[in-house]
Amino acid sequence: MTNRQIFLNHIGQTSPNPLGLEIVRASGSKLYDINGKEYIDLIGGISVCNIGHGNQKVIDSIKKQVENYMHVMVNGELVLSPQTAFAKLLTDNLPSSLNSVFFTASGTEATEGAMKLAKRFTGRTQIAAFKNSYHGSTQGSLSIIGDEYWRNAFRPLLPDILHLNFNSFDDLESITRQTACVIAETIQAEAGVILPDKNWLKALRKKCTDTGTLLVLDEIQSGFGRNGTLWAFEQFNIIPDVLLLGKALGGGMPLGAFIADKKIMDSLTNNPMLGHINTFGGHPVCCAAGFAAMDFLLEEKIIRQVFEKETLFLKNLHHPKIKKIRSRGLMMALEFNNFEENKKVIDSLIEKGVFTDWFLFASQCLRIVPPLTITNEEIKEACDHIKEVVSGL
Secondary structure (H helix, E strand, O other), X not given: OOHHHHHHHHOOOOXXXXXXXXXXXXXXXXXXXXXXXXXXXXXXXXXXXXOOEOOHHHHHXXXXXXXXXXXXXXXXXXXXXXXXXXXXXXXXXXXXXXXXXXEEOOHHHHHHHHHHHHHHHHOOOEXXXXXXXXXXXXXXXXXXXXXXXXXXXXXXXXXXXXXXOOOXXXXXXXXXXXXXXXXXXXXXXXXXXXXXXXXXXXXXXXXXXXXXXXEEEEOOOXXXXXXXXXXXXXXXXXXXXEEEEOHHHHEOEOOEEEEEOHHHHHHHHOXXXXXXXXXOOOOHHHHHHXXXXXXXXXHOOHHHHHHHHHHHHHHOOOOOOOOEEXXXXXXEEEEOOOHHHHHHHHXXXXXXXXXXXXXXXXXXXXXXXXXXXXXXXXXXXXXXXXXXXXXOO
């Protein structure tokens, strides 16, 4: 059997017609398949590979940690230097109230942990989230994502969930002293890059403060420079009570985290003791990789170039058949008339060696979230291919 046959027969499939590209190597912003074909990667593992594929600093850090130890026990009972070093680096680069890190193995687990933390700290049960939001696919995370199409097949889900309209000032009145937390993406990614309106996040922050509700900001996709600053919330002059991280957090390795003030986080240490635990959260090898990736991101001043690269994309993507472009930094959505038109563009681009896809809640939009290290030459080449393909619609 070929690898493709084994893949189709023995790997759980997430769609009826998977792309099935057999990638054997990746470097920088390029992917290479089994036939030696090269692709410009405009997906970056869906905002995972912010510092590019095959970063040597990350590889060396992984090798060093593997030689010391891999798994021992990571539930917070042992002092593990990869965890402590990474937690210190993270909190040194966050507001002082975000000083306690609970590592998980993925972004959706970070969401689950934050939901439990909010209920435990406030003693409340209601959770508010927003339509067209995405926070993961486990059942708790699925309960709060903002699209009934994805939720309906798996009901019953968690009770006492409110789904509000993003950017609606009126809907903020639904947040009360019965609400444990509000969970929001700082910038809605899977909705097709929807930015908060001016002062809306400030109004949300104030409403949460006034009602004693925890504000949880999901920066699983938008963190680590994706939107042009280290954390997207910096651009809106607010500070969340809890921050969700994942994707780029592990430098290409599986890792998630929820971060809060220690007085909030300590709610999980008693009544019950071991109120939230996991086996692989904060895995030493993943933390070593994440530390190296963040250190590289900060040292090399990569984030300073993000807005310039966004401008270069926008300058080179003018085309009458692209209905609209929404972007913030290197998170971009190119909107077409419908999913069918968008899928034709995506499939044609893959044939031409440009790898991209669509958004869960905006299937008419083409996704551009490349490694932040993508070069100007690669940007121009990708844009040329996009315009060539779009011209043929």
